Amino acid sequence: MLTVRKPFLSSVLAAVVLLSSACGTQTASPAAGAGNGSKAGGEEKVLRVGTSGRSVPHSYKNEKQELDGFDVEAIKAIADKMGYKVDWVTADFSGLFGMLDANKIDTIANQVEISDQRKEKYLFSIPYVYSGGQLVVKKGNDSIKSLQDLKGKKIAVGLGTNKEKFLREFDNEKGVKMNIVTYEDPSGIVYDVANGRADAYIVDKASGLVKIEKSGLPLQFAGEPFEDYIIAYPFVKNAKNNELKDKFDKALEELQKDGTMSKLSMKFYKQDISKK
Incomplete structure (x- = not known):
């Protein structure tokens, strides 16, 4: 534990106040606060993706405690095609849709099944499983x-x-x-x-x-x-996400056509489930 000695306390506090007044109030980082898959100010575009990291073979932690799996590699490939960086957010599956609704993530990569009820609330990418x-x-x-x-x-x-x-x-x-x-x-x-x-x-x-x-x-x-x-990737229904989903779908479709999705499917499932 770091201990601040009393003789220096007043000078430390003064320095903090001075620094705060010079720099202004700190805000949330663009990755956490900027919605719809992008950062503010023309910085690198970010796709915020929620996943559980607990379900083999599509989303799990490998021996290095890094996210791995079919969905993880698929999202990385899609984002790369789009020119986006991936910002991963892990949570229990039961909490992922709440995060999506609250604009804390842009989509969910966790084998989300399309249903009539979900289609009323969410935009879905083209199917990939x-x-x-x-x-x-x-x-x-x-x-x-x-x-x-x-x-x-x-x-x-x-x-x-x-x-x-x-x-x-x-x-x-x-x-x-x-x-x-x-x-x-x-x-x-x-x-x-x-x-x-x-x-x-x-x-x-x-x-x-x-x-x-x-x-x-x-x-x-x-x-x-x-x-x-x-199975497809869900997005909250709004005008900005219409544009984001169009870019996402275009990238995913290219990966389906060039065989990348089939290769990933064979790698993790030992069969091609990326096609009907």
């Missing part, structure tokens, strides 16, 4: 083959995700009476299912294959995919 919803259970549990088999069972899901919304709507509509357990940190879901603390979880099939292989946990798919997932 196509996959399917898949049930996962503990290895050897052959009693669950479909969502209907979850009556009285614990199904784990990330808090605030489209998967949670889907499960609640399905349960209300079909009267299955499943026990939906939500997690602020979804990284613990696989361990709870593998250890029998929950009966199942749902995941996009492509990510699920990678997660099961990498974790080494006793898990298996249950039944066939039950829903199509179309």
